[in-house]
Amino acid sequence: xxxxxxxxxxxxxxxxxxxxxxxxxxxxxxxxxxxxxxxxxxxxxxxxxxxxxxxxxxxxxxxxxxxxxxxxxxxxxxxxxxxxxxxxxxxxxxxxxxxxxxxxxxxxxxxxxxxxxxxxxxxxxxxxxxxxxxxxxxxxxxxxxxxxxxxxxxxxxxxxxxxxxxxxxxxxxxxxxxxxxxxxxxxxxxxxxxxxxxxxxxxxxxxxxxxxxxxxxxxxxxxxxxxxxxxxxxxxxxxxxxxxxxxxxxxxxxxxxxxxxxxxxxxxxxxxxxxxxxxxxxxxxxxxxxxxxxxxxxxxxxxxxxxxxxxxxxxxxxxxxxxxxxxxxxxxx
Amino acid sequence: xxxxxxxxxxxxxxxxxxxxxxxxxxxxxxxxxxxxxxxxxxxxxxxxxxxxxxxxxxxxxxxxxxxxxxxxxxxxxxxxxxxxxxxxxxxxxxxxxxxxxxxxxxxxxxxxxxxxxxxxxxxxxxxxxxxxxxxxxxxxxxxxxxxxxxxxxxxxxxxxxxxxxxxxxxxxxxxxxxxxxxxxxxxxxxxxxxxxxxxxxxxxxxxxxxxxxxxxxxxxxxxxxxxxxxxxxxxxxxxxxxxxxxxxxxxxxxxxxxxxxxxxxxxxxxxxxxxxxxxxxxxxxxxxxxxxxxxx
Numbered sequence: 001x002x003x004x005x006x007x008x009x010x011x012x013x014x015x016x017x018x019x020x021x022x023x024x025x026x027x028x029x030x031x032x033x034x035x036x037x038x039x040x041x042x043x044x045x046x047x048x049x050x051x052x053x054x055x056x057x058x059x060x061x062x063x064x065x066x067x068x069x070x071x072x073x074x075x076x077x078x079x080x081x082x083x084x085x086x087x088x089x090x091x092x093x094x095x096x097x098x099x100x101x102x103x104x105x106x107x108x109x110x111x112x113x114x115x116x117x118x119x120x121x122x123x124x125x126x127x128x129x130x131x132x133x134x135x136x137x138x139x140x141x142x143x144x145x146x147x148x149x150x151x152x153x154x155x156x157x158x159x160x161x162x163x164x165x166x167x168x169x170x171x172x173x174x175x176x177x178x179x180x181x182x183x184x185x186x187x188x189x190x191x192x193x194x195x196x197x198x199x200x201x202x203x204x205x206x207x208x209x210x211x212x213x214x215x216x217x218x219x220x221x222x223x224x225x226x227x228x229x230x231x232x233x234x235x236x237x238x239x240x241x242x243x244x245x246x247x248x249x250x251x252x253x254x255x256x257x258x259x260x261x262x263x264x265x266x267x268x269x270x271x272x273x274x275x276x277x278x279x280x281x282x283x284x285x286x287x288x289x290x291x292x293x294x295x296x297x298x299x300x301x302x303x304x305x306x307x308x309x310x311x312x313x314x315x316x317x318x319x320x321x322x323x324x325x326x327x328x329x330x331x332x333x
Numbered sequence: 334x335x336x337x338x339x340x341x342x343x344x345x346x347x348x349x350x351x352x353x354x355x356x357x358x359x360x361x362x363x364x365x366x367x368x369x370x371x372x373x374x375x376x377x378x379x380x381x382x383x384x385x386x387x388x389x390x391x392x393x394x395x396x397x398x399x400x401x402x403x404x405x406x407x408x409x410x411x412x413x414x415x416x417x418x419x420x421x422x423x424x425x426x427x428x429x430x431x432x433x434x435x436x437x438x439x440x441x442x443x444x445x446x447x448x449x450x451x452x453x454x455x456x457x458x459x460x461x462x463x464x465x466x467x468x469x470x471x472x473x474x475x476x477x478x479x480x481x482x483x484x485x486x487x488x489x490x491x492x493x494x495x496x497x498x499x500x501x502x503x504x505x506x507x508x509x510x511x512x513x514x515x516x517x518x519x520x521x522x523x524x525x526x527x528x529x530x531x532x533x534x535x536x537x538x539x540x541x542x543x544x545x546x547x548x549x550x551x552x553x554x555x556x557x558x559x560x561x562x563x564x565x566x567x568x569x570x571x572x573x574x575x576x577x578x579x580x581x582x583x584x585x586x587x588x589x590x591x592x593x594x595x596x597x598x599x600x601x602x603x604x605x606x607x608x609x610x611x612x613x614x615x616x617x618x619x620x621x622x623x624x625x626x627x628x629x
Contacts (some may be wrong), residue, residue: 032418033430053432056454061426117446179422180444190425191446193453309424 009281016288020070023295027066028058030303060194068192069298069312070291071204072253073263077271077290078211079250080264081282085218086242087148094250094264097155097243101162102132103254104185108169111180117191121184122255129251132158137243186311187260189298200256207249208287214242215279222277260294261313266320267293273327293320361448361458371457371479375435378480379417379428382439385461386411387610388473389437391489392482400431407604407612422447429454437461437476463609465533466497466617473611489611496614497537500621503628504539511624513540514563514592517603519580522553530613531606538621539628540565559587565624566592569603599623 029040035054042048043058079094087096095101106128110121136158140150170181217238220228225235250264271285297315304310363369377399380386386405389395395410402420405411415431418424421442428436433456438448440462448458459479463469470490477486513535517523524544525531535542543561544551566584568577577600584590584598592598601623605616622629 032424032426035430053430057426057429060454061429114445116449183422191450193450 005278005280008278009284012275012281013284013288016285016292020288020292020295023292023299024066024070027069027295027299028062030299031057031062032302032309033057064192064194064197065189065298066295067197068200068256069189069294071197071200072189072257072260073267073290073292073294074208074287075204075249075253075290076260076264077267077286077293078208078283079246081268081279081286082211082218082242082246083264084268085222085279086239086246087152088222088224089148089152090269091265092152093261094246095159095254095259095261097151097247098132098136098158098162099129099247099250099254100259101159101166102135103129103251104259105162105165105169106131107184107255107258108166108181111177111184112169112173114177118196118256125255126251129247129254132162133247133251183311184258187258187313187316189257189312190309192256196256200252203252204249207245208283210245211242212283214238215283218242218279219277259313260316262316262320263290263294266316266324270320270324270327273331359460361452361460364449364453369452369457371459372434375480377431377433377435379431379433379436380405381417381423381436381443382420383407383604384463384608384610385437385439385476386414387608387612388476389480391611392473392477392480392485394476394480394482397480399433400428425450429456435459439463464528465530466493466537466613469530469609469613470494472609493611493614497617500538500617500629504537504621504625507539507625507628509625510539510541511564512543512561512591513565513567513624514543514558514561515567515569516580517550517569517607518552519576522555522558523550524553525549526551529607530609534606534613534617534620535624538617538624540620540624559590562591564591564595564597566590566598567620567623568598568600569606570600597623 025044028044029035029037035057039048039052039054040058043050043055048055076094080092083092083094083096084090086092103125107121107125109128110124113120115121115124136151136154139154139158166185170178173181217228217233220231220233221235221238229235267290268282268286271282271289275281275285294312294316297319298312300319301310301312301315304315360369360371376397378389378394378397379400380389380398381402383402383405386398386401387407389398390408390411395408398411398414400417401411401414402423403416403418404420405414415427417427417431421439422444425447428451436448436451436456436458438458438460440460443460448460451458461472461475463472470493473490473493474483474486477483477489515524515531515535517525517531525542526544526546526549527542529549532542532545543563544553568580570577581598581600585593587593601616601619605612605619618629
């Protein structure tokens with residue numbers, strides 16, 4: 001990579017990293033109970049009492065949640081970016097190839113069987129998304145190449161079919177499990193602990209690295225398959241690798257958090273408007289920027305309502321859509 | 334393509350009806366599976382259900398409560414307790430911040446994941462499972478033993494028991510069993526099937542639950558209700574308000590219904606008939622009065 005691009009990548013990454021770090025700290029300070037901010041500060045700087053209730057709340061409830069939110073935000077944004085490039089479609093988002101439908105059907109089956117969120121429901125969700133992905137890819141690849149239009153169509157149809165199964169299952173469900181199901185469908189970051197967070201990180205980090213290595217190829221893919229092939233990009237291999245890696249990481253996050261919408265659609269566009277379309281800059285930008293965005297939305301979702309919390313998916317849409325429209329309008333002038 | 338898939342779905346649904354729930358009633362085991370003992374004299378109890386809050390107050394143990402859910406509204410002192418979030422899914426952070434020495438929860442109603450996480454914070458959780466009149470009375474006795482209030486519990490259960498017996502003996506004197514349609518949902522129309530509190534109360538108070546059947550909360554179209562020809566229609570006020578007067582007026586338009594002809598459409602307070610507490614006896618007496626006014 002040339003010097004200018006490296007410098008730009010570093011600048012953008014450092015900036016967004018700082019935004020992420022401050023959001024994360026803010027996330028530790030806020031929550032549904034009003035913990036004394038001085039006590040929280042003392043704990044974070046290593047001075048406070050490690051056995052206090054505040055310490056329990058900060059390290060065992062809020063920290064895993066902030067870490068989970070940042071990883072999911074990063075994954076969904078990066079997933080949205082990759083699919084938008086791979087499918088050369090600006091409204092593509094990480095769930096477009098049937099992942100949302102398949103994982104939701106799997107998760108609801110898991111919940112109906114009375115399994116716990118992790119590992120029971122999560123494994124069912126993962127299995128569901130992998131099955132639908134296989135289904136979508138096999139429907140759309142008549143020949144040996146992966147054709148983008150048929151991928152999108154197959155994905156949309158499979159998602160629609162899964163939606164009808166989901167409605168059917170929801171309509172038959174009794175009260176207590178219905179609550180659980182609806183929260184999963186709306187995106188729910190509340191069920192998490194340190195062990196889960198570590199496992200998820202172990203799965204996601206390699207995916208992020210792999211995708212970063214393909215950044216240049218993605219820049220070329222944007223110009224069109226023939227152009228890219230002419231420049232020496234093995235389009236079929238790269239497409240399959242991107243598809244596989246991204247689907248894996250999005251499925252892994254959906255297992256933990258349910259279907260959080262809007263992040264994967266809006267954040268890549270937002271960052272493209274702010275920082276340009278070079279994937280070498282955009283990939284780290286999506287990771288840190290997406291993470292910061294979801295941490296902030298989760299913060300709002302946790303503190304705004306008086307009792308309980310709002311679904312995070314509501315907040316991501318309510319903040320993301322107007323923000324995007326504003327930036328879009330501003331960039332037109 | 335779709336056919337084998339839907340078979341799989343139906344298979345799993347059938348399976349879900351048979352698979353037993355994970356946690357047992359009583360004290361939940363700790364995170365490593367070890368048996369946990371609750372504190373001998375708990376003074377900071379967090380109740381995770383309105384029925385449990387009510388029972389604790391009725392046992393004279395209300396002073397031991399340190400927190401309750403947002404729906405815990407009876408008796409009125411319960412509304413003054415610090416809130417731990419929504420029922421049935423309260424907020425973990427709020428529960429932990431109250432430093433409880435015991436949590437009491439409803440099996441299969443409060444989310445099992447949450448109860449397990451409470452265990453990892455070292456908070457003992459006691460689960461109860463009232464499913465009908467007799468298990469509700471057992472639950473009251475259980476909690477009485479747990480909280481050193483056996484005498485109050487026995488007195489309370491004794492009172493409930495004699496009230497129930499009184500209703501049963503009066504109802505036994507008549508052979509008539511009017512068809513009752515008890516509506517808990519407005520859009521869509523939802524009633525109660527077998528194995529629910531309400532079904533038992535209807536049956537014990539001398540009525541015939543027209544929505545009896547394996548589905549616990551079956552939906553009905555208006556046509557189906559008309560075909561059942563209910564003699565008594567009872568509408569529960571799950572939310573207070575004018576909506577239910579409107580529902581009654583809607584039924585009144587169908588003059589062929591026996592319930593309309595005899596003006597036997599009633600609105601009742603749902604807390605009296607679907608909360609597993611001592612007030613079920615009161616709910617039972619109320620239903621009996623509506624279904625068999627000639628006996629009560």
